[in-house]
Amino acid sequence: MLSKRAKYALNALVELARARDEGPISAANIAARAGVPRKFLEAILVDLRNAGIITSRKGRGGGHVLGKDPKEIHMAEVLRLFDGAIGLLPCVTHQFYARCEECTDEAVCGIRDIFMEVRQASVELLKKATLAEVLAREQRSRKRRS
């Protein structure tokens, strides 16, 4: 399961993508739109900022804005930032690799082999899942219903 941090981060980013032409949006405002606790969200936004995913302006009239094109921000990046590895075993992740101590021969491990595939499939889908893509899908869903 995703942590709430990660989920709230995604919600917030989608909100920022949707309101891209409104100029900077305050944490309180995002919190209200996304339906998440304000103070908690503030901490999350700091992380997003440190990662360069958003940029923030202090002071009156300040707020948060996407730091890149919505086509360049994908879910894999966000998940890794908040929840770490996407792979389900330490031995199948690229960015957070670690040996499984109990494993005698990684190269032959059938379990690993499976989880490699799972990881690859997941990463692939999550990389395609940019904010632009998410918004596009929401558009489509809305049309399909009307």
Added chain:
Amino acid sequence: MLSKRAKYALNALVELARARDEGPISAANIAARAGVPRKFLEAILVDLRNAGIITSRKGRGGGHVLGKDPKEIHMAEVLRLFDGAIGLLPCVTHQFYARCEECTDEAVCGIRDIFMEVRQASVELLKKATLAEVLAREQRSRKRRS
């Protein structure tokens, strides 16, 4: 990430599948082969037993045996047993479904849409990953190396 419980369970099951013709195998024995702490493993084996994945015999000469054909035991089942949902959001899982409280309209949520796909891909792979399949892959890997 998988919990250690889940990982150890998989390791133990593969060991049991591999030693299928040796009759019941004790927790201590499995622990030694799989390289996991004995006492911890005991608790895990109880869970596997309660789920009907293995059967256990008490007393001298007792031990644990697979409860079904290795072709019928797959990773999805084991993961669900120890770590719960496979889907990454409460709103995308079948067996452990829950609404996301902050979400206003699930049917339109683009985030959900993505994670549905990720879940489906993962479940599909994990269901194909039976113990028999794992052993077969290990055979292949070993051959490829010699």
Added chain:
DNA sequence: CATAATCCTACTGGATCAATAGGATTTGTT
């Protein structure tokens, strides 16, 4: 200078995890 915003530090209660300890119970062997 007032106000609205980000940002920083600290804390808390709760939950979960990984593991250990100790022993009760069951079963087969001699």
Added chain:
DNA sequence: AACAAATCCTATTGATCCAGTAGGATTATG
């Protein structure tokens, strides 16, 4: 009958992480 080998049960522990709150320092704008 006694012993040995096993599962099974209950409890506890220390560590770590999570979700959220609190309070205020800092910064920019009008």
